[in-house]
Amino acid sequence: MTWLDLSADTGFGVSNLPYGVFSTPGAAPRTGVAIGDAVLDLAAVTGDPVHATGTLNAFLAQGPAAWAAVRARLTEWFTDAWHRATVEPHLVPRDAVTLHLPIDVADYVDFYSSQHHAENLGRMFRPGSPPLTPNWKHLPIGYHGRAGTVQLSGTPVVRPSGQRKAPADEVPTFGPSRRLDIEAEVGFVVGVPSRLGEPVPVGAFTEHVFGVCLVNDWSARDLQAWEYVPLGPFLGKSFLTSVSPWVVPLAALEAARTDPPLRDEELLPYLDDRKERWSLNLQLEVRLNGAIVSNPPFAPLYWTPAQQLAHLTVNGASLRTGDLFASGTVSGPERNQRGSLIELSENGAEPLALPDGTTRTFLEDGDVVTISATAPGPDGTRLSLGEVTGRIEPVR
Amino acid sequence: MTWLDLSADTGFGVSNLPYGVFSTPGAAPRTGVAIGDAVLDLAAVTGDPVHATGTLNAFLAQGPAAWAAVRARLTEWFTDAWHRATVEPHLVPRDAVTLHLPIDVADYVDFYSSQHHAENLGRMFRPGSPPLTPNWKHLPIGYHGRAGTVQLSGTPVVRPSGQRKAPADEVPTFGPSRRLDIEAEVGFVVGVPSRLGEPVPVGAFTEHVFGVCLVNDWSARDLQAWEYVPLGPFLGKSFLTSVSPWVVPLAALEAARTDPPLRDEELLPYLDDRKERWSLNLQLEVRLNGAIVSNPPFAPLYWTPAQQLAHLTVNGASLRTGDLFASGTVSGPERNQRGSLIELSENGAEPLALPDGTTRTFLEDGDVVTISATAPGPDGTRLSLGEVTGRIEPVR
Numbered sequence: 001m002t003w004l005d006l007s008a009d010t011g012f013g014v015s016n017l018p019y020g021v022f023s024t025p026g027a028a029p030r031t032g033v034a035i036g037d038a039v040l041d042l043a044a045v046t047g048d049p050v051h052a053t054g055t056l057n058a059f060l061a062q063g064p065a066a067w068a069a070v071r072a073r074l075t076e077w078f079t080d081a082w083h084r085a086t087v088e089p090h091l092v093p094r095d096a097v098t099l100h101l102p103i104d105v106a107d108y109v110d111f112y113s114s115q116h117h118a119e120n121l122g123r124m125f126r127p128g129s130p131p132l133t134p135n136w137k138h139l140p141i142g143y144h145g146r147a148g149t150v151q152l153s154g155t156p157v158v159r160p161s162g163q164r165k166a167p168a169d170e171v172p173t174f175g176p177s178r179r180l181d182i183e184a185e186v187g188f189v190v191g192v193p194s195r196l197g198e199p200v201p202v203g204a205f206t207e208h209v210f211g212v213c214l215v216n217d218w219s220a221r222d223l224q225a226w227e228y229v230p231l232g233p234f235l236g237k238s239f240l241t242s243v244s245p246w247v248v249p250l251a252a253l254e255a256a257r258t259d260p261p262l263r264d265e266e267l268l269p270y271l272d273d274r275k276e277r278w279s280l281n282l283q284l285e286v287r288l289n290g291a292i293v294s295n296p297p298f299a300p301l302y303w304t305p306a307q308q309l310a311h312l313t314v315n316g317a318s319l320r321t322g323d324l325f326a327s328g329t330v331s332g333p334e335r336n337q338r339g340s341l342i343e344l345s346e347n348g349a350e351p352l353a354l355p356d357g358t359t360r361t362f363l364e365d366g367d368v369v370t371i372s373a374t375a376p377g378p379d380g381t382r383l384s385l386g387e388v389t390g391r392i393e394p395v396r
Numbered sequence: 397m398t399w400l401d402l403s404a405d406t407g408f409g410v411s412n413l414p415y416g417v418f419s420t421p422g423a424a425p426r427t428g429v430a431i432g433d434a435v436l437d438l439a440a441v442t443g444d445p446v447h448a449t450g451t452l453n454a455f456l457a458q459g460p461a462a463w464a465a466v467r468a469r470l471t472e473w474f475t476d477a478w479h480r481a482t483v484e485p486h487l488v489p490r491d492a493v494t495l496h497l498p499i500d501v502a503d504y505v506d507f508y509s510s511q512h513h514a515e516n517l518g519r520m521f522r523p524g525s526p527p528l529t530p531n532w533k534h535l536p537i538g539y540h541g542r543a544g545t546v547q548l549s550g551t552p553v554v555r556p557s558g559q560r561k562a563p564a565d566e567v568p569t570f571g572p573s574r575r576l577d578i579e580a581e582v583g584f585v586v587g588v589p590s591r592l593g594e595p596v597p598v599g600a601f602t603e604h605v606f607g608v609c610l611v612n613d614w615s616a617r618d619l620q621a622w623e624y625v626p627l628g629p630f631l632g633k634s635f636l637t638s639v640s641p642w643v644v645p646l647a648a649l650e651a652a653r654t655d656p657p658l659r660d661e662e663l664l665p666y667l668d669d670r671k672e673r674w675s676l677n678l679q680l681e682v683r684l685n686g687a688i689v690s691n692p693p694f695a696p697l698y699w700t701p702a703q704q705l706a707h708l709t710v711n712g713a714s715l716r717t718g719d720l721f722a723s724g725t726v727s728g729p730e731r732n733q734r735g736s737l738i739e740l741s742e743n744g745a746e747p748l749a750l751p752d753g754t755t756r757t758f759l760e761d762g763d764v765v766t767i768s769a770t771a772p773g774p775d776g777t778r779l780s781l782g783e784v785t786g787r788i789e790p791v792r
Binding site for chain 2: 199
């Protein structure tokens with residue numbers, strides 16, 4: 001129950017309370033909490049300078065006790081009408097604010113944790129070889145991406161140029177990517193740092209990770225295919241990675257937690273997460289020019305974020321506040337659950353038919369891609385993770 | 397000529413003037429310039445707050461005109477005895493200061509630009525395949541590393557643990573790396589950012605890059621070999637990357653510039669650096685427990701840093717102040733010019749004999765590795781790039 005006049009189907013109800021950074025004309029970026037169609041100006045209502053820095057990092061660094069305290073206070077404010085006079089003056093209509101990148105990204109790591117995605121891509125990138133590499137079921141494969149080009153949802157996606165070489169070509173040519181793609185992913189935001197040399201076990205996941213956002217890891221498949229052996233993806237990814245503006249706290253996702261899937265290979269002890277329940281029952285949706293083209297389910301992912309974090313740090317690598325690690329493309333077993341166009345179009349061989357009568361293999365200039373997601377809430381409602389969107393602009 | 401009493405063979409003479417960050421007891425870290433056996437307290441002598449921030453980033457962001465102005469002033473101060481009374485009170489003995497990581501590292505990229513190194517590693521990691529992948533002579537292969545674990549020279553190198561799987565093993569095992577290695581590299585520090593979507597051409601190298609440091613890209617070869625297909629090195633590298641404390645400005649390396657090597661494949665226009673001269677005649681030295689084990693030459697590298705920067709940004713990826721990109725292991729054609737132990741020991745098959753009567757394939761606990769380098773100065777002397785060192789500590 002809340003004194004707020006929320007629509008029945010809002011994804012930003014009292015059980016969600018995601019954090020973002022917003023500004024209004026003439027005022028500096030500050031921390032806000034999305035509630036219904038509004039943003040609560042957390043800096044103004046609390047007077048706490050930690051919420052006035054223009055990124056969530058300082059608050060995230062305070063750790064789980066501080067996160068819980070603020071969440072408890074927000075819940076009380078929004079549910080007890082006694083607080084209405086205090087809170088209501090600091091609610092700003094969401095359509096009147098400018099949103100900003102919520103975190104100052106430290107390191108960005110991208111995993112590869114959907115077996116369906118890895119198998120689909122393995123077939124396409126390495127025809128004739130087994131689709132999964134021998135290590136795939138023993139460790140959550142990941143790599144570092146470019147933190148400096150992680151940008152807010154809505155940032156224009158300028159078609160990148162680079163070297164492409166089709167198998168039939170003698171030498172590579174230079175030009176705009178012809179195989180520009182999306183990757184629908186879920187990102188995890190680190191709040192509490194760890195020390196160099198001290199691994200973070202699977203059981204310490206919530207001591208370090210604050211929350212979740214959506215990620216579109218834009219990918220130029222032609223650049224990627226030519227460059228990625230032997231040191232991995234580089235320019236095929238580094239031109240832009242988009243993230244959603246609202247970071248949903250793990251605390252809001254209790255009802256979404258579910259048992260991890262059965263694994264085919266015995267896990268090494270540091271990856272054993274059978275006592276944890278960090279598979280998350282999130283339902284993603286991918287829209288291309290408004291039409292739903294896919295509904296990837298997050299729960300079946302082979303590797304959970306708790307395992308990803310344990311693996312990332314098992315060699316002693318330290319965490320910093322603002323580290324972002326993403327799941328890798330979320331693809332389910334069904335054709336209409338695939339999280340990238342290269343999968344949806346079978347490597348371009350089977351174009352997608354859109355409702356406007358056009359077809360797509362890869363992205364064309366002017367296309368708009370929007371990824372959204374929902375999670376079960378504590379009360380049978382569904383929480384929204386917001387959305388991450390981007391429009392393709394012609395090469396410059 | 398200088399009024400300073402410098403030893404004839406100092407590598408930190410008036411033509412070098414590298415920048416670092418230092419502190420003294422009771423005083424905060426600030427920018428210093430190495431000169432002879434001293435550090436000039438740049439914050440104190442200039443009174444400019446840009447030098448009192450505790451990293452070089454703010455100064456680096458000011459760009460080439462500011463860098464040249466400070467360098468001209470330093471040169472005048474050290475060569476004109478009239479300034480002695482102003483400057484001398486701000487010289488601190490180098491052995492009395494604590495050095496700090498000179499830059500706040502934004503993104504860290506590691507290239508793979510020595511043909512000898514790539515061929516040596518290709519033979520070892522992919523026996524039976526051509527040592528160079530088909531893309532190698534068409535683009536400077538690189539990947540993103542972990543910026544958060546780039547640390548100052550001297551940081552203990554704790555032996556990392558992780559998954560290893562020898563070809564004969566059925567499944568991977570977990571434990572301390574048995575094949576801990578070095579990679580002797582040269583790093584380039586970006587001062588001036590670039591905008592998303594705007595490539596930096598080879599000719600704009602000096603508009604963005606401030607200077608050079610030495611890098612030891614510590615590598616756990618067993619972790620790397622098992623994890624790196626298909627997305628590249630991850631935990632085999634991310635536990636620690638060490639950098640030298642003194643950043644030598646490009647302006648000090650004019651006499652080291654030399655023509656790039658002839659290339660076997662025609663370069664795409666964006667990589668054409670024939671009008672630039674950004675091969676650098678640096679001579680590296682690798683010492684293991686005090687004994688020189690290698691002298692890698694930097695000039696023969698196939699890809700120059702100007703090409704690396706042009707490639708890194710050609711897809712529109714933006715630069716930030718503090719970006720660090722490294723050359724990849726520097727290995728020359730001769731056996732005693734190889735920049736890693738896996739190469740020096742022929743993948744462990746031919747142990748190195750050390751003067752103390754022991755042998756090495758990979759690093760043992762207690763080993764100390766120090767990489768240093770010199771460059772020709774303008775006056776027939778040699779400049780020092782300082783050194784990057786580290787001692788191996790047992791697994792925790």
